[in-house]
Amino acid sequence: xxxxxxxxELSEYMFEYHLDNDLGAAEKxxxxxxxxxxxxxxxxxxxxxxxxxxxxxISRWNRWRGEWEKLKDFSSSLRPELN
Numbered sequence: 031x032x033x034x035x036x037x038x039e040l041s042e043y044m045f046e047y048h049l050d051n052d053l054g055a056a057e058k059x060x061x062x063x064x065x066x067x068x069x070x071x072x073x074x075x076x077x078x079x080x081x082x083x084x085x086x087x088i089s090r091w092n093r094w095r096g097e098w099e100k101l102k103d104f105s106s107s108l109r110p111e112l113n
Contacts, residue, residue, distance in 0.1 A: 041062065043061070043101075049082060065090070065101055086102070
């Protein structure tokens with residue numbers, strides 16, 4: 031008997047952040063199964079490229095509504111350690 035395991039759905043995540051003393055915001059996009067997985071990818075990118083990101087906001091694309099849903103906003107609270 032062949033049992034099919036349902037595949038986890040992939041979602042698109044947007045990370046909005048600031049670098050050092052820049053006034054403008056930057057964005058990076060990741061496709062991942064979970065927010066935690068997308069955050070790990072973002073942290074890896076920051077370490078690899080020696081980016082010092084702050085003011086982080088994480089959103090997930092809701093394809094049914096056609097809009098970004100805000101998930102986390104670290105811009106005014108304690109920021110996560112990204113490096």
